[in-house]
Amino acid sequence: MLPTCFRIKPHVKQVAIGLRQFCKPLVGANYTYGQRKRTLCTPSTQDATNQKDWREAASLMVFAKDDNQPKNSVFDYKMLFLKRQSTANDAYGGASVFPGGVIDDADLSPEWMHVFKKLGIMSMNNFGWEHLKNKPRAGPIASPRAKDLLPNDVAFRLCAIRETFEESGILIASSHDYVKQSMKNVSAKTFAPSSCYRELEENKVLEWRRKISSDANQFLVMCKELDIFPNIWSLFEVNNLLTPRVNKRRYDTMFYLSALESQPGVIIDEKEMTNDQWLNPAEGLQLHFEGDINLFPPQLLECAKWLDFPKITDVQNYAAKVMDEGREICLPVAFHLKDCLVQTLPGDDCYPENVSLASISENPKLEETEEENLKRCKNLHRITFYDKTRKSLRLDCNIKLPHKNHPPRNINSQDWAMAKVQ
Known part of the structure; x- marks a missing residue:
């Protein structure tokens, strides 16, 4: 049996979202979160383009x-974490993260249509995600592009696959027939863990990775030469996160999920990453609290959510379902209390009704303790940090999230301090 804090259990009773303003109202574009309209205050065009507030x-x-898990293990899968190089100018240095990176012009190139036409896709409006146009879209997926570029749903999946190959050597691509079947599975809403391309010898992985790292257009060249197809249909959109406003480097990131039928070999690039680990969600949290790895809030929240999904088929079915519901931007908003730092997410009573997306120099400070704050905030969607290492924390979510998103499990790091993961 797992310790109590690891056991799969129904989530806490959910209540309706109620928002409470703690900052000055700002003027901006309205959008709806659940049943409540809020305002996002975007930077001016000059701020967004000239200053490049985020990428x-x-x-x-x-x-x-993972078929090698102990028989009494709750989880039948593991997740890939890559440890970033520790550098002085990298706020995420030393952190264990998911593969990924910045979109490149090559990911949007219409030249990819020469590859996709072999799969029977004759136009840019025929990839299978067109129905999402009537759903809420947020982040990079909603950004306007020139009509001759690939659709965002395609380009950002290509970006995720390319970056994963560059950083880990894992290539989410397959043969013509296999990818055609993946397309049919998405259309028929039948899902099963997929495979990845495993026929490249290590020296070829290193050779292609070196080329692609220097020129992202080489990813297309590699796929043509190997006669393989990026399996973008095996990637499910599960989150959109905008880096908090106080960070010097900010990213508007689409998070995708891909479920594989077995663990592929990992070849670390040793440029951005130093090592890899395959961990189930409970192991990831446990190692973070013990100080063996360093997780940032996005990874903490994902691990806490997947605690309620013991089987990889559960994970994939959820990801496929929630993708079809659309997505809204998630911008964490933090503030200091007298005894802690609170990072709120949409739906928390202390999440401001009027949210500016523009960068700020520091988080605001409220003249109250955590205890006093919780007396006036009943609807919670937040992480509370009690030290700068982020090892001592509480994660609370007692609201119903919109668009069928599953909430993260409530977590108190003290409950995990002495627990042992099976």
Whole structure:
């Protein structure tokens, strides 16, 4: 049996979202979160283009079936984490992250249509995600592009696959017939863990990775030469996150999920990453709290969510379902209390009704303790940090999230301190 804090259990009773403003109202574009309209205050065009307030990116959570798990293990899969190089100018240095990176012009190139036409896709409006145009879209997926470029749904999946190959050597691509079947599965809403391309010898992986790292257009060249197809239909859109406003480097990131039938070999690039680990969600959290790895809030939240999904088929079915519901932007908004730092997410009573997306120099400070704050905030969607290492924390979510999104499990790091993961 797993310790109590690891056991799969129904989530806490959910209540309706109620928002409470703690900052000055700002003027901006309205959008709806659940049943409540809020305002996003975007930077001016000059801020967004000239100052490049943030960059658009894609990240891929790679799940793989693990048949070597102990018989009494709750989870039948593991997730890929890559440890970033520790550098002085990298705020995420040393962190364990999911593969990913910034979108490149090559990912949007219409030259990819020469590859996709072999799969029977004759126009840019025929990839299978056109029905999402009537759903809420956010982040890079909603950004306007020139009509002759690839659709965002395609380009950001290509970006996630390319970056995953560059950083880990894992190539989410397959033969013509296999990818055609993946397309049919998406259309028929029948899903099963997929495969990845495993026929490249290590020296060829290194050779192609070196070329692609220097010129992202080489990813298309590689696919043509190997006669393989990026399996964008095996990637499911599960999140969109805009880096908090106080960070010097900000990214508007689409998070995708791909479930594999078995663990592929990993060849670390040793340029951006130092090592890899395959961990189930409970192991990831446990190692973070013990100080063996360093997770940032996006990874903490994902691990806490997947605690409620013991089987890889559960993971994939959820990802496929929630993708069809659309997505809204998720911008964490933090503030200091007298005894902690609170990072709120949409739906928390202390999440501001009027949210500016523009960068700020520091988080606001409220003259109250955590205890006092919780007396006036009943609807919670937040992480509370009690030290700068982010090892001592609480994660609370007692609201119903919109668009069938599954909430993260409530977590108190003290409950995990002495627990042992099976």
